[in-house]
Amino acid sequence: MNPRIAFVAAPLFVLAYGVIRILDGLDGSRGPGLAWTSGHIAFITAMILFVSTFVQMRRMAGRTTLATASATVGIAGVLALITQFIIDIVVGFLSADHAAMGPLFERIQAVPGVSxxxxxxxxxxFYLGQLAIVVQLAATRRVKVWTPFLVLLDFLLPLIDKDFIPLGAICLLISFVPLAGQASRTGKPTPALA
Incomplete structure (x- = not known):
């Protein structure tokens, strides 16, 4: 796969998840059903693509110990999120309606350590690893100085309200487009001007 694709596609799949999530909630509840499942599959696809972005950003940051640690932390977060979303899909398939989903989630989260x-x-x-490695890229002038702020917005907006997920995804897409250009270059990336 062309490394550029992941930097553009991952935020777009998060955007798709956010939009589908909003549409799924228009009737007053989310899941189970086609929207629930397709939205979660879109998010899992994004997470798989983010693994590639972490690998590429680690390379762009010079494969330092700090870059490797940041990428590793981020990929660990990817695995946690994929696990969460697979659980959500399974709960959706096992539930006749939205009300039936709650008790299943409670049983799963009651397992020690799962929550x-x-x-x-x-x-x-995932978010901490991503922000850490983008800050490193900004510190070494591999990306614009504003890039970490957009990545931070992608992290914070859904904490304010999950309906802001699409807006956060757009921020991430804007921050990742310059990285997509660098990912396809061989050798050391050209420093970005602040």
């Missing part, structure tokens, strides 16, 4: 690893702490690693 932290899959629903709270684990997913945060």
């Amino acid at each position: 932290v690893a899959v629903y709270s702490g684990g997913p945060m690693l």
Whole structure:
């Protein structure tokens, strides 16, 4: 796969998930059903593509120990998010309606360690790893100085309201487009001017 594709496609799949999520909630509840499943598949696809972006950003950052640690933390977060979204899909398939989903989620999250690893702490690693490696790229002038702020917005907007996921995805797409250009170059990327 062309490394450029992941930098553009990953935010677009998150955008698709965010839009589908909003549409799924127009009737007052989310899931189960086609919208629930397709939205979650879009997000899982984004996460798989983000693995490639972490690998490429690590390369752009010079494969330093800090870049490797940041990419590793980010990929661990990807795995947690994929696990969470697979659980969500399975719960959707096992539930006759939205009300039936709640007890299943409660049983899963009651398993020791699952809530932290899959629903709270684990997913945060994705965002922290991504922000850390983009800050490194900005510090070495591989990306514009404003890039980490857009990545941070992608992280913060859904914390304010999950309906802001599409807006956060657009911020991430804007920040990733210059990285897409660098990902296809061989050798050391040209420093970006601030």
